Amino acid sequence: MSHTAHIRSHRKPRRSASRVAMRAGVAGGVLGTLAVAGTSASSANAAEPVTQTLELPTLTSDLAAQVAQSADATEQAAANYRLGAERDAAASKAAKQARADLADAKKKAEARKRAAEAARKKAAEAAAERASRTAERPTLTASASVGSTSTSVSTATGSAAAVVSFVKAQVGKAYVSGATGPSAYDCSGLVQTAFKQVGISLPRVSQDQSTAGTQVSLSNLQPGDILYWGGAGSAYHVGVYVGNGMFVGAQNPSTGVVERPLSYDPPSGAVRVL
Incomplete structure (x- = not known):
């Protein structure tokens, strides 16, 4: 122990x-x-x-600063990412709108081009039609006027005088499509009725009346000759030459039956049936 x-x-x-x-x-x-x-x-005597x-x-303060800088950098990177995304979205939207505007502009330009082409075509067709009518309608020259004047000096006789007297008596009456008198006429109805007075039966329409007799020159007209406008066989209007450079015709609803000089509406040709 x-x-x-x-x-x-x-x-x-x-x-x-x-x-x-x-x-x-x-x-x-x-x-x-x-x-x-x-x-x-474990006990009072333990070690x-x-x-x-x-x-x-x-x-440390340096480490804290580094952590703060890292956080700031992370936040800045996130902000830059959001800004870039917004810019990309705006650019995409702008590009899409630009493509839509371009397509719309192309459509409008194409529509204007088609409209201009149609207008040019229509104008060309109208010019061609006028040129065709001008070619079909001989111009009354001075010699033609002299010739018609010289023939009109002579007094119409016989059947021609009766035809001229009849059509002049109808001046002032109404124009009605399809009418043949006695109070109203259309152009071919007046001519048909006038020649019926002297026993001559003519076709009813202008196209046929323009080929009913012998074709004569406009420089050698005589009272009683039938004038026509348009081509022979396809005439759209007729009248009667009454001498002295004048004709009588049922022109249209606004004028009715009138007497006019040849210069008022120069005819395309004439036929003689008397």
Whole structure:
């Protein structure tokens, strides 16, 4: 037995305890210092307690600044990404609108081109028709006027005089399509009725009347000759030459039966049936 076994220890027994101390600073997931200490004493004469300390990096001001800069950079990158996305969307929308505007402009240009082409074609057709009518309608020259005047000086006699007298008596009466008198006429109805007075039966329509007799020159007209406008066999109007460069015809609903000079509406040709 030890000679010191009966002597009480001068050390006071330590109480059982466990202590955990933690100090942390969070900035980008960095911890400060974590210390763990544990002691245990099973009896009054137990051994000295064991203490263990774990040292972690301390959050310094430089590291905090770096973390803040990293956060700022991340936020700026996100803002730049959003701005780029917005710009891309705006550019895409603008490009789409530009394509739509271009397509619309092309359609309008094509429509204007078609309209202009149609107008040119219509004008060309009208000019060709006028030229055709002019070619079919011989111009009354001075010699023709002299010739017609010289023939009109002589007094119409016989059947020609009766035809001339009849058509002049109808001047002032109404024009009615299809009418043959006695109060109204159309152009071929007047001519047919006039020649009926002298026992000559003529076809009813202008086209046939323009070929009913012998074709004569406009420079050699005589009272009683039938004048026609348009081609022989396709005439659209007829009248009766009454001498002195004048003719009588049922012109249209607004004028009715009138007496006019040949220069008023030069005829295309003439036929003689008397």
